[in-house]
Amino acid sequence: MTSTSKTLATMPASAGRGSYRVAIIGAGTVKGKEVAQVIGDRNFPASDIKLLDEDEALGQLETAGDEVTFIQNVSPEQFERVDFTFFAADQSSTRKHWKAARNAGSTLIDLTGELADQTDATMRAPWVERQRGESPALQLQPGPAVIAHPAAIVLALLLLRLQRAGLSSRPVVTILEPASERGQKGMDELHEQTVNLLSFQPLPKKIFDIQIAFNVVSRYGEEAKPTLASVQERIIRDYKSISGEAPVPSVFLAQAPIFHGYAFAVHIEMQKTTGVEEVVQALTGEHIAVTSGSDEAPSNVNAAGHGDILVSVSAEANQPGNFWLWAAADNLRVAASNAVECAETMAASRPQGKIQ
Numbered sequence: 001m002t003s004t005s006k007t008l009a010t011m012p013a014s015a016g017r018g019s020y021r022v023a024i025i026g027a028g029t030v031k032g033k034e035v036a037q038v039i040g041d042r043n044f045p046a047s048d049i050k051l052l053d054e055d056e057a058l059g060q061l062e063t064a065g066d067e068v069t070f071i072q073n074v075s076p077e078q079f080e081r082v083d084f085t086f087f088a089a090d091q092s093s094t095r096k097h098w099k100a101a102r103n104a105g106s107t108l109i110d111l112t113g114e115l116a117d118q119t120d121a122t123m124r125a126p127w128v129e130r131q132r133g134e135s136p137a138l139q140l141q142p143g144p145a146v147i148a149h150p151a152a153i154v155l156a157l158l159l160l161r162l163q164r165a166g167l168s169s170r171p172v173v174t175i176l177e178p179a180s181e182r183g184q185k186g187m188d189e190l191h192e193q194t195v196n197l198l199s200f201q202p203l204p205k206k207i208f209d210i211q212i213a214f215n216v217v218s219r220y221g222e223e224a225k226p227t228l229a230s231v232q233e234r235i236i237r238d239y240k241s242i243s244g245e246a247p248v249p250s251v252f253l254a255q256a257p258i259f260h261g262y263a264f265a266v267h268i269e270m271q272k273t274t275g276v277e278e279v280v281q282a283l284t285g286e287h288i289a290v291t292s293g294s295d296e297a298p299s300n301v302n303a304a305g306h307g308d309i310l311v312s313v314s315a316e317a318n319q320p321g322n323f324w325l326w327a328a329a330d331n332l333r334v335a336a337s338n339a340v341e342c343a344e345t346m347a348a349s350r351p352q353g354k355i356q
Contacts, residue, residue, distance in 0.1 A: 019045065019047045020044070020045055020046050020047065020083045020084060020347065020350065021046070021047065021048045021050075021081055021082045021083045021084075022039065022044075022046045022048065022049045022050065022082065022083065022084050022085075022086070022343075023049075023050040023052055023078060023079060023082045023084070023085045023086070023101070023106070024036055024049065024050070024051055024052065024085075024086045024088060025052050025053070025074060025085060025086065025087045025088060025089055025093060025094070025097060025101075026052075026053055026087065026088040026089025026090070026093060027051035027052055027053050027071050027088075028051075028053040028071050029053070029088055029089055029090075029183050029184060030180055030183055030184050030187070030332055031088040031089075031111060031183070031332055031335060031336065032051075032053070032086070032088035032089065034088075034332040034333060034335070034336040035086050035088050035111070035336045035339060035340065036049065036051070037336070038333070038336040038337050038339075038340045039340055042337075042340055042341075042344070044340055044343065044344065045347075049069070050072065050078055050082065051069055051070070051071045051072065052071065052072055052073070052074045052078055053071045053072075053073075053074065053089065054073065054074055054089075054093065074093075074096075074097055076100040076103075076104070079100055079101045079103075079104035079106050080104055081104075082101070082104065082105075082106045083106065083107060083350050084106065084107050084109060084343045084346075084350075085101040085106040085107070085108055085109065086109045086111065086339055086343075087108065087109070087110045087111060087112055087114070087115075088111045088112070088336075088339075089112065090112060090183070091112045091113065091114040093112075094110055094112045094114035094115065095114055098110070098114070098115060098144070102144075107142060107145070107343070107346055107349075107350060108143075108144040108145065109144075109145045109147065109339050109342055109343055109346075110144050110145065110146045110147065111147045111335050111336070111339050113146060113149065113234055113238075115144040115146050116146045116237075116238075118143065118144055119143075120143025120144070121143050121144040121145070121146050122136075122142070122143060122144070122145055122146065123146050123148055123238060123241040123242055124136070124145045124146065124147055124148065124242075124338070124342045125147065125148040125152070125153045125156065125238075125242045125338050126338050126341040126342055126344075126345060127153055127157055127286075127287050127334075127337075127338055127341075128148070128153060128156045128157055128160065128242045128243065129242075130286070131156075131157055131160050131161065132160065132244050136345050136346070141349075142346060142349060145342050145346065147335055147338050147339045147342060148238040148239075148241065148242050148338070149231075149234055149235045149238045149239075149335075150262065150329065150331045150332075150334035150335045150338075151175055151235045151262055151264075151331070152234075152235050152236075152238035152239040152242065152243075153238075153242070153334055153335075153338060154262065154264065154309050154327065154329050154334065155173060155235075155239055155243075155249060155251075155264070155266075156239055156242050156243040156246060157287060157288065157309065158266065158283065158288070158309070158311070158325065158327065159171060159243065159246045159247065159249065160243065160244070160246045161282050161283050161285065161288070162268060162270070162279070162282055162283065163245070163246050163247065164282065165270065165274065165278060165279065165281075165282030166270050166271035166274055167247065167268060167269070167270060168269050168270060168271055168321070169247075169268075169269040170247050170248070170249060170250060171247065171249040171250070171266055171267060171268045172249065172250045172266070172267040173249045173250065173251050173252070173264060173265070173266050173267075174252045174253075174254065174264070174265040175235070175251060175252070175253045175254070175262060175263075175264055176216075176254055176255075176256035176258065176262065176263040176264075176300075177228070177231065177253055177254065177255045177256060177262070178256065178258045178259060178260050178261055178262060178300060178331060179212070179255075179257075179258065179259050179260075180259060180260045180261075180331060180332060181231070181331060182207050182208070185206075185207050186207050186208070187259050187260070189204050189205070189206065189207045189208060189212075190212055190213055190257065190259060191259075192204045193205075193211060193212065193213035194213040194214070194257075197211075197213055197214060205221060205223075207224065208220050208221065208224050208255070209221025209222060209223040209224040210224070212255055212256075212257050213257050214257055215257055216254050216255065216256050216257065217254065217255050218252075218253075218254050218255075220255070228253060228254075228255055231253060232251060232252075232253040235251060235253065236248070236251055249266075258300050260300060260304050260330070260331070260332070261299075261300030261301070261303045261304050261328055261329065261330050261331060262300065262303075262328065262329050262331050263298075263299070263300050263326075263327070263328050264325070264326070264327040264328070264329075265324065265325070265326060266324070266325040266326075266327065267316075267322070267323075267324055267325075268322070268323050268324075268325065269321055269322050269323075270321045270322075270323065271321060272320045272321040273321075274321055275315070276313050276314070276315050276323070279313050279323055280313050283311055283313070283325075287307070287308055287309060288308060288309045288311055289306075289308040289309070289310055289311070290311050290312070290313065291310060291311070291312045295312075297312055297326065298310035298311060298312055298326055298327055298328040299328050300328050302328070303328035303329050303330050304330050305330060305333065306329075306330055306333070307330075307333060307337065308329075309327055309328075309329045309334075310327065310328045310329070311325055311326070311327045312325070312326045312327075313325055314326075
């Protein structure tokens with residue numbers, strides 16, 4: 001790399017705004033870009049943001065805070081004096097680099113789920129923690145913070161609020177998975193399949209190993225990794241870890257031919273005296289926006305880029321106390337927002353100006 005590239009790559013994100021040093025592993029991925037965006041949106045006190053990735057993303061120009069910088073290669077030297085390292089690539093990348101970041105003294109925030117089985121790891125979801133009235137314990141040397149799956153965060157927030165309003169049975173949930181959960185390559189494959197189908201060309205199936213364009217499937221092809229079943233297992237595992245006393249729902253996950261944003265159909269049974277208005281009142285609050293009949297219905301399209309979970313409520317005909325929720329949420333924004341807020345809650349154990 002040239003000296004000019006090195007200078008740009010270490011340029012302060014916002015001079016004088018703070019003194020935390022941040023690294024984003026997977027800065028060229030859709031999730032990594034979202035983390036960088038949220039860091040800027042929330043004015044996280046970062047004086048230096050390193051954008052790190054591998055392979056085809058190297059050398060790309062991306063925005064970090066208020067500056068434009070190059071994406072650099074991941075190496076142990078990059079973690080020196082870094083306060084917070086966000087892992088936003090894939091599980092194999094996290095597996096490859098997390099020990100180097102930890103050994104350099106960095107606080108680890110894992111958006112990939114790879115570090116969930118580490119003995120000192122903590123499953124985190126600040127949105128849900130606030131709903132439960134919890135304050136994370138301060139640790140001088142915290143273990144990895146693993147950000148719960150975005151679908152688990154959405155379900156936990158919805159069901160915790162409904163539980164306080166009189167949720168009386170086990171909810172049943174159908175989740176529609178977007179291609180962006182497989183990263184840019186997943187979205188590219190959906191796009192290419194769509195184009196090739198319309199032009200009668202063979203379909204690329206490297207990511208999903210099955211046709212997903214113009215199709216809804218309950219499982220991928222045999223060569224696809226991770227499997228859709230393993231994703232469903234992770235959602236339930238993470239939900240159980242963060243939801244406290246909320247009931248564990250029955251979950252069915254399907255891959256939809258959509259690029260971005262989750263959609264949820266949630267069937268709930270409340271106390272028979274509960275009406276739509278009471279359900280709406282229970283749900284309304286931080287991070288949840290309930291739409292009325294005159295508003296545009298929630299969809300993965302209008303949820304994209306939105307900081308809230310969009311929800312509509314309808315009563316089930318002839319079944320008093322039974323309701324359907326139709327919800328949509330930006331999967332990348334939910335994950336990135338919780339990750340950056342997690343760093344904010346952990347900042348107290350890393351005073352500004354501390355050099356590792």
